[in-house]
Amino acid sequence: MVTTTVRFFIKNLLTFLLPMLIPLVVLSALSAFLTQQYVVNGIKSNNMNMLKQTKENIELLFNEQNALNLHIIASTTQFMNLKDMLNKPLPSAEDYQQLAVLKNFIDSPSIASSYIDSIYIYLNNDNQRYISSVTGGFIELGEDPDHLWFDSYQKHAHHEEIWTESRKIPRYNLNDEIEEADVITMYRHFKVSDDNTGVIVLNIKREYIERRLNDLATAKGQLLAVVDQQGSVIFHNNAKYELSSEEMQQVISSKNSAVTMQTSNKEALIHMIYSETYDWTFISVTPKQSLYTALTRLLRIGAVLMVMALLAALLLAFQLTKKNYSELQIIMSILNAAEKGKPLPLHRSKGNNVYSQIIRSLLQNFIEHNYMRVQLSESQYKTQAAQFAALQSQLNPHFLYNTLETIHWKAAGYTDGPNELTSIVEHLSDILRYSLDGQNGLVPLNVEIANTKSYIAIQKTRYGERFDIWWEYEEELEKYQVLKLIFQPLIENSLQHGLSRSDQKLAVKIKIQRYGNLLRLAVIDNGDGISEERMVELRTRLFSDTADANHIGLINTQRRIQLAYGHRSELCIKSRPGRGTLIDIKLPIS
Known part of the structure; x- marks a missing residue:
């Protein structure tokens, strides 16, 4: 029984588990595959769009320098005069008026654009003077703490038109203390004439640009950076992911817009866009681990669902197995009862x-x-x-x-x-x-009546006129079959108990009638009758397996009737003390 129960449990478990797990596994695998493809393609598309947008926005910030350069070219006479003013020991009042016009030219964008820290315009002159958006007039090198820009200019003056540096500008605050401003400085050569050249220095606030980069919707740990050709990072967002100089140089040297590279930190997906205007490379570095966050979450959900499906299948299999085990117990009890010949046990199946x-x-x-x-x-x-x-x-x-x-x-x-x-x-x-x-079963009614009359004749010889017997039936009933020797035990019972009383003549009536499919045989006498207590005892013994010496004829007749006709027959005894007894038999006929 234990082995059968285990088999039922395994079968039921598989019945519930497989329909749940197979679609779940297939759906999870398909979802994981599609999610991976979507994530990779989606990240690539999003990153390239983000880099294009960042490139356009940053280039727009530095386009102020182009406007300044175009204005200088268009105002050649004014800037020729500016060089003369810069070379004079002391400018005249007229020079200061013209200088005010030029100052407005560089102060206007600096004031209007919050991302511009300062603008310098320098023309080669003997006094090393320049005009600045942070001062009111001319300023000489050394008067302002910020003078490193001039060193960079001299270093790049003969071979580069535009270059960029990340710098910290020293400045005096209101308390005459020096503070540093973190800026991105873009240098641009300009030429007023063949022997009149200079540089436009545009200082952009790093904080402003990096804040704009941080506002972009990026993946977890994604790095956005702008790098020059030397591999130096000009600015970047606040991502913790970093690349070494060698790794950055390797990325720049790659000609592909999207590469996968194993860095010192983790494997990353890298996308790039090159800016020909400023010779910059816009880079997006996304750790692969962050790409599959949704996939990991999806797999975890799938694992949780599988565990829940397993628990549900175990519970359902246990309940069904319990029910099957109960049904098996009922089956075994019924089989055992049938084998032993006992009545079938009652049971209700739920x-x-x-x-x-x-x-x-x-x-x-x-x-x-x-x-x-x-x-x-x-x-x-x-x-x-x-x-x-x-x-x-x-x-x-x-x-x-x-x-x-x-x-x-x-x-x-x-x-x-x-x-x-x-x-x-x-x-x-x-x-x-x-x-x-040879006939031990049924005989025609007329044959049974003739045999019974022979028995009555013998009893008449013995008892004489002490009893009378008469028959009441229709001749057409003689064709029906009845059990052999069915009347003799009944008449004998009436004579045995009725003739014990000597003061009255015994009368016995045998009445035969038909009621539908039943033939009624009644033996009626006017003997002493049977008491109520004796009647109860007689009926009990009549339908039991025990023998009774006083009523052996009745008991034998009852058993023969049951064997021949079964439940379709009936033997009934009615009696009143001092009035007589009625033995009524009903037999089925065809």
Whole structure:
């Protein structure tokens, strides 16, 4: 039973688990594959769009320098005069008026644009003077703490038109203390004439640009940076992910817009856009780990769902196995009862599924068939036992029959003809012959009546006029079959108990009637009757297996009727003390 239960549990578990797990695994794998493809393609597209947008925005910030350069080219005369003013020991009042016009030219964008820290314009002059958006007039190198820009200019003056540096500008605050401003400085050469050259210095606030970069929607740990050709980072967002100088140089040297590279930190997906205007490279570095955050979350959800599906399948399999085990116990109890010949145990199945209905139907048919076979075997056994007992009882009557024939001839020989004794012997011989013939079952009613009359004739010779018997029936009923020797035990019972009273003549009436498919045989007498207590005892013994010496004829008749007709027959006894007794038998007829 334990092995069967385990098999049921495994079968039920697979029945519930496979339909849940297979679609879930396929869906999870497909979702993971599609998500991976979508993430990679989506990140590539988003990063390239982000880099293009960043490139356009940053280039727009530095376009102020182009406007300054165009204005210088368009105002050649003014800037030629500016060089003269820069070379003079002391500018005149007229020079200061013209200087004010030029100052407005560089102060206007500095004031209007919050991202511009300062603008310098320098023309080569002997006094190393320049004009600045942070001062009111000319300023000489050394008067302002910021003078490193001039060194960079001299270093790049002969071979580069535009270059960029990341610098910290020293400045005096209101307390005459030096503070540093973090800026990105862009240098641009300009030429007023062949021998008049200079530089425009545009200082952009780093904080402003990096704040703009940080405002962009990036993946977790994604680095956005702008790098020059030397691999130096000009500015970047606040991402913790960093590349070394060698790694940055390797990225710049790559000609592909998207590469995957194993860095010192982690494997990363890198996208690039090159700016020809400023010779910059805009770079996006996305750690692969952050690319698959959604995929990892999806896999975790899938794992949780699988665990939940497993638990649900275990619970359902346990409940179904418990139910199947209960049904098996019921089946075993029914089989054991059928095997031992006991009545089928009552049970109620709570299930109403097809599987349970099939089991109940097959089981009910099998058990009922088996039970009926047992009952039939028992009935056949009882019939055979009764027949065997009848055969045994026939041995002595057969011998007696032959002896009676001898007595008949001897008695007739003594009187030279029939006499009362020969009449008794003839009736007794008829009764014995009727009992010993081969028909042990049903006989026509007229044959049974004739045999019963022979028995009554013998009893008349014995008791004389102490009783009267008369018949009441229609002749058309004589064709129906009845059980052999069915009247004799009933009449004998009436005579035995009715003739014990000597003060009244016994009257016995035998009434035969038909009611539909039933034939009613009634034996009615006016004897002493039966008391109520004795009646209860008689009815109890009549339908039990115990024998009763006082009513053996009635008990035998009841059992023979049950064996021949089953539940379709009925034997009923009614009696009133001092009034008489009625024995009523109903037999089915066809």
